Amino acid sequence: MTNLLEFDNIHYAYPSCPESLSGVTFSIKKGAKVALVGPNGAGKTTLMLMCNGVLEPSKGRVLLDGEPLRYDSRSLREVRKKVGMVFQNSDTQLFAPTVYQDVAFGPLNLGMEPDEIEKVVSRALLEVGLAGFEKRPPHQLSGGEKKRAAIAGTLAMDPEVLVFDEPTSSLDPAGAADLMELLDELHAKGATIIISTHDVELAYLWADQIILVNKGTVIHAGTPEEVFTDPALVTSSNLRMPAVLEVYTELVSRQMVEKTQSPKSVLQLVSSLEQSSGKPKAYRAPGTITVCNVDTTGAEEIKAWVADNPGHKHGAMGTRAKDLAERESIALDFTYGVIDKGILRALVGECSVLLTPASMVPHVFRRVETYCRESGNSIAVVPMNTKTQSPAPGAMTKRGPTE
Amino acid sequence: MSFMEENLDYYAQSNALRDVNCYLKLALGLGAIFICIASPAPLAPLFIVITLSAITLVVAKIPVRVYVELLHIPVIFAFFSVIVILFLSGSGDTILTFTVANVPLTITTGSANLASLVLVRTFGGMCGLFFIALTTPMIEIFSVMHKLHFPPVMVDLSMLIYHFIFVFIAETIAIHNAQTIRHGYTSLKRSINSMAMLGAMLFIRGWKEAEDLIIAMDSRCYDGKLALPGQQNPPKPAAIASIAVYLGLCIAVAIMTSTIVPFR
Numbered sequence: 001m002t003n004l005l006e007f008d009n010i011h012y013a014y015p016s017c018p019e020s021l022s023g024v025t026f027s028i029k030k031g032a033k034v035a036l037v038g039p040n041g042a043g044k045t046t047l048m049l050m051c052n053g054v055l056e057p058s059k060g061r062v063l064l065d066g067e068p069l070r071y072d073s074r075s076l077r078e079v080r081k082k083v084g085m086v087f088q089n090s091d092t093q094l095f096a097p098t099v100y101q102d103v104a105f106g107p108l109n110l111g112m113e114p115d116e117i118e119k120v121v122s123r124a125l126l127e128v129g130l131a132g133f134e135k136r137p138p139h140q141l142s143g144g145e146k147k148r149a150a151i152a153g154t155l156a157m158d159p160e161v162l163v164f165d166e167p168t169s170s171l172d173p174a175g176a177a178d179l180m181e182l183l184d185e186l187h188a189k190g191a192t193i194i195i196s197t198h199d200v201e202l203a204y205l206w207a208d209q210i211i212l213v214n215k216g217t218v219i220h221a222g223t224p225e226e227v228f229t230d231p232a233l234v235t236s237s238n239l240r241m242p243a244v245l246e247v248y249t250e251l252v253s254r255q256m257v258e259k260t261q262s263p264k265s266v267l268q269l270v271s272s273l274e275q276s277s278g279k280p281k282a283y284r285a286p287g288t289i290t291v292c293n294v295d296t297t298g299a300e301e302i303k304a305w306v307a308d309n310p311g312h313k314h315g316a317m318g319t320r321a322k323d324l325a326e327r328e329s330i331a332l333d334f335t336y337g338v339i340d341k342g343i344l345r346a347l348v349g350e351c352s353v354l355l356t357p358a359s360m361v362p363h364v365f366r367r368v369e370t371y372c373r374e375s376g377n378s379i380a381v382v383p384m385n386t387k388t389q390s391p392a393p394g395a396m397t398k399r400g401p402t403e
Numbered sequence: 404m405s406f407m408e409e410n411l412d413y414y415a416q417s418n419a420l421r422d423v424n425c426y427l428k429l430a431l432g433l434g435a436i437f438i439c440i441a442s443p444a445p446l447a448p449l450f451i452v453i454t455l456s457a458i459t460l461v462v463a464k465i466p467v468r469v470y471v472e473l474l475h476i477p478v479i480f481a482f483f484s485v486i487v488i489l490f491l492s493g494s495g496d497t498i499l500t501f502t503v504a505n506v507p508l509t510i511t512t513g514s515a516n517l518a519s520l521v522l523v524r525t526f527g528g529m530c531g532l533f534f535i536a537l538t539t540p541m542i543e544i545f546s547v548m549h550k551l552h553f554p555p556v557m558v559d560l561s562m563l564i565y566h567f568i569f570v571f572i573a574e575t576i577a578i579h580n581a582q583t584i585r586h587g588y589t590s591l592k593r594s595i596n597s598m599a600m601l602g603a604m605l606f607i608r609g610w611k612e613a614e615d616l617i618i619a620m621d622s623r624c625y626d627g628k629l630a631l632p633g634q635q636n637p638p639k640p641a642a643i644a645s646i647a648v649y650l651g652l653c654i655a656v657a658i659m660t661s662t663i664v665p666f667r
Contacts, residue, residue: 054618077624085622091573092615095566096629097542106623137416137542139569157623 003027004065004192005051005083005161011059012046020046021057022216028194028209030160033187035207036196037227039238042213044165044196045088051163051194052076052083081110084159088166090146094138099130099149102138106157124152128182129319144175148319151182162186164195168202177336180206181318181360188359204228204242205264212237225262244269267340271347271375286377287351289342289368292384294321295358302355303328305384313345313352321355330355339367346379353384361388410572411473415540419464424638425543427646431458432535434650438657439527444664445520447657448527454649455530463538473533474526481525488518498666512666519665541565559629563616567609574608575601 005028012021021043028034036044049055050062053069053076061068069079087093096102103124107117125131128148133141138149147167154162167183168176180202187193197203203210203224210227212219214237220227227233229249234241241249244263251257257276263269290312292302302324306314315334316322325332333352334341342352356364361383368381415421420428435455439448459465493513500509545565548558578601582588587597 049618052622054622076621077626080622080624087615087619087622089615091570092612093619095563095616095619097540097545097562097565101542105620105625105629108628109624109626111626137412137540139566139573140413140416153623 002030002066003063004030004032005194006063006066007047007050007060008063009060010047010050010057010062012050012055012057014046020216024060024213024216024218026211026218026221028161028192030192031187031190032192032209033183033207034192034194034209034211035203035224036194036211036213037198037200037203037237037239038196038213039198042237043216044213047213048085048163048165048194048196051161052085053079054085077110081157082159083161083163084154084157085163086147086150086154086165086167088169090143090150090170091139093150093153094146097137098134099125099136099138099141099152100134102149103152103156106153110157120156120158121152124156126320127155127186128152129323143170144172144178147171147175147179148182155186159191161192161194164193166197167195168197168199174335176202178319178322181336184363185318185357185359188363198239200228200239201242204245214238224264229262248272265337265340267344267371270344271371271377275375284349286379287346287349288380288382289339289346289364290351290353290382290384291361291364291388292353292355293358293361293388294324294355296387297385299324299328301385303330306330306353309351309353311351313342313350314355315342315352316355317360318357320357325355339364343368343371343379347377411536412541412569414465414469414537418538420462420538421540422636423538423642424636425539425547427638427642428539429535429544429547431646431649432531432539434646435534435653436528436531438650438653439524439531442524442657443520443661444657445516445523446660446663447653448520448523450656451527451653452523452530454653455527455534459530459534459537463534465537470533470537473537474529477529478526481522481529484525485518485522488521489514491517493517495666515666516664555629562629567612570612571605571609574605578604 007024007026010021010024011019013019024043024047036047038044046055050057053062053071056071063069064079064082069075094102096105100121103121104117107120112120121134122131125133128151130145130148130152133145133149138146141149147170151162162183164183167179171179183193183195183206195203195207205224207224209221210224211221212227212233219237220230220233228242228245231241244266248257248263248269251273252259257272260272261268263272290309292305294302306312306328313333314325314330315338316325316332317338322332322335324330338354338356342354345352354364365381368379372378435451439451442448456470460467460470489510490508491514492509493511493515495512495514495516498510498512498515500507502508542565545558545562548561549555582597582601586593588594
């Protein structure tokens with residue numbers, strides 16, 4: 001994989017201020033999920049504004065696809081087509097009188113034809129789960145809806161890199177979980193995603209590369225495990241350890257679990273606890289996880305399936321799935337961390353059904369398969385119907401036995 | 404409901420006539436205003452006041468309370484002007500005459516007729532204006548401006564101004580709350596002081612918002628294009644017919660009652 005975005009010894013000072021970035025160097029690979037983490041005033045927003053050339057470094061270079069950024073207006077257009085930016089405050093981004101006009105703003109300025117714009121806009125709105133909001137004025141939307149509309153405005157330009165400044169800072173926990181799922185969905189479709197945050201739980205769980213910034217320099221760039229298991233790094237940058245890791249460290253120091261790989265989630269923590277607690281486990285046949293692709297399966301069929309299979313826990317990923325569940329009055333048991341919850345339930349012998357958008361179906365199979373391989377448990381993932389395709393046989397190694 | 408939800412824009416977005424073609428709504432409102440102004444006698448404007456209010460309240464389903472609250476301000480203004488007109492010397496017989504502080508004041512049939520005409524014309528005109536304001540969202544008016552080939556700069560500016568109205572309202576409410584909870588409005592002196600601070604702060608924040616807006620627009624390749632004509636529902640024949648009938652009726656009333664005056 002190649003470096004998509006590279007920061008090479010960047011210096012920057014706002015007019016008549018001390019330097020806010022002093023020698024920042026890091027690179028981001030194509031298809032990465034990157035979190036810029038750091039305390040308030042560390043220079044995260046300044047860095048983000050450099051990704052698409054809003055700010056020009058006073059020293060150093062920003063490279064996109066190996067090419068140094070040029071700051072004339074024509075080159076900047078190309079850069080901004082490739083690097084989409086979603087701001088922390090959605091209100092500043094949503095300036096047109098209707099959602100449709102706002103999302104159409106980028107494509108219009110890129111010179112697309114009206115019918116093409118219409119196609120692009122409705123696709124972007126569908127992707128973020130705001131289909132039917134075209135005529136609404138942005139100031140009447142809720143916080144979460146505003147954020148989605150702002151994302152749609154960026155998606156409409158079909159960027160390769162999506163940069164989010166504090167994406168979850170103004171959202172409630174459910175809204176934040178929804179948004180992170182949307183980010184995962186976009187990532188599954190091939191986008192490279194960069195977020196800035198000081199939510200350590202979020203960064204630890206979601207990102208696969210952490211760039212720790214403080215006082216205008218990069219303190220460390222590496223995997224979440226590297227960054228968050230190092231107490232010196234964590235405290236020196238005004239952060240805290242994620243709760244799962246903190247519990248794990250305490251358990252290790254009490255020799256209640258063996259020190260192996262740091263757990264990412266409650267699921268991994270529970271399974272390492274189970275493995276090291278010497279008690280013989282009462283054998284219970286694990287439950288199954290049924291996957292349903294809501295983009296191709298009709299609401300009627302899903303409702304019928306749910307009625308035919310009582311005793312299943314219901315989980316939904318993404319807005320479309322959640323909307324469908326609400327419309328069909330299917331009570332949801334999990335709305336965030338859905339796959340992990342499904343696995344946790346399966347381990348205690350309960351079955352669950354996960355409603356997911358098309359792009360996340362392979363992800364469910366992969367995630368469960370990875371878990372099974374690592375833990376030695378076997379949990380079956382069953383497609384609900386033929387419309388929910390499991391990934392091609394070659395793409396997957398052996399799955400657990402089916403019922 | 405807070406002010407953020409309950410304003411003209413809210414009703415313009417949510418009334419029962421929201422999806423009717425906006426040219427028709429504009430034709431109805433502007434037509435009514437024109438007939439009010441053109442009518443030489445007060446009966447036609449009075450007819451419009453009653454019928455157009457009924458349309459706004461019953462067909463567009465605007466709450467009576469909101470409508471009365473909106474109308475009472477201009478009507479009170481009109482009422483005071485009418486009192487002045489009453490005492491302007493007019494032609495015709497004297498209805499009433501009296502003296503206030505050695506100034507003789509006289510009401511004649513002429514001035515009374517003129518006063519009543521001005522009152523109902525203003526009233527009718529306001530009904531027409533509020534019909535448009537309460538049923539037609541600004542965004543549709545922008546697209547009409549665009550289609551009528553208003554200068555793009557003007558349309559774009561109006562759209563940004565419209566956006567900033569809500570930014571300003573939200574900021575004002577936030578600052579006002581922050582001041583109120585710290586006793587910023589407990590005495591007249593403090594109120595004036597707080598109000599001044601609020602104004603200054605609004606200016607600074609407005610400026611900052613505008614700078615952020617430029618960054619946001621540039622990030623999405625702003626190239627001087629902002630206005631995009633919205634799609635209009637095509638006018639339904641029944642709607643066209645009923646508006647034509649209504650305006651025709653108003654004109655007929657105006658012509659037939661053009662010689663009828665309240666005071667002879």
